Amino acid sequence: MHITGKHINYYHICHRKLWLFGSGLSFQQDNEHVQDGTLLHLSAYPQRARRFREVQLGGIKIDFYDPVDRVVHEIKRSQKLEEASVAQLKYYLRVLERHGVAGPTGVLEYPKLRRTQDVTLTEQDRADIETWEAGVAEVVAYAQCPPIIDKPFCKQCAYYEFCYVHE
Template identity: 75%
Template structure:
């Protein structure tokens, strides 16, 4: 199974979102936050397309990679849930390492708040990524969708209506999750 950056990101945010995404259920195309993020990505650094390369390896797509400096540039619209963005960028760095790129680094960029976070990989990060990959494979192969996590950030999610709207007041009755849930 080829994981994408979204798999890693969603694993750190919500296992239900991860399972739905992997199962091909997506509301990304119609969600305002996704459209805003896409616009930001296309307009924040217009000179990037000329200076950096797009890289596709093992199912991941890195939009802005500087091969001379071995730096991945990842643009995010907000630093909320930053841990998930850092994990996604760490995963990109690990995939580059697996393809022979020595000591890649990353820059997590938030143009709206004019902040940049440098991201590197440690041995502990490499070990954690191995665990994430195994846990994700287990999660996406569950026979049914993991439960709603009911966090404040759920209201901003593109899956919000799917998770919280019920027909005729009937609530979903899902089995308990069989793996450790973040």
């Protein structure tokens, strides 16, 4: 199984969402919040297309990578689920390390908030990422879909209607 940044992100948000995504069910294209994020990604930093590179390694896709300074730039709409965003970015840094990139760093960017957050890897992060990868594989292999977590952010989720169809 190729673990992507989305897998790591969803692992930190909702195991049900991770399981559905890992099972090939995706409603991303129809979700207005996902579409807004895609538009933000395309329009927030138009000059990036010339300066940075898109990188695909081991199942991940990094949209904005500065190969000179070894910096991954990850754009997010909101900092509401920041822990998951940081984990996703740390995962990208670890994958780069595994492919021979020495000392990569990252920047989480929130263009709408005009805020950034620097992200680096520690030895503890490297150990945690091993645990996350095992956790992702375990959740995706569940025989049944995990239960609904019923959190306030569920209403923004692309899987909301799927999870709450009975209501």
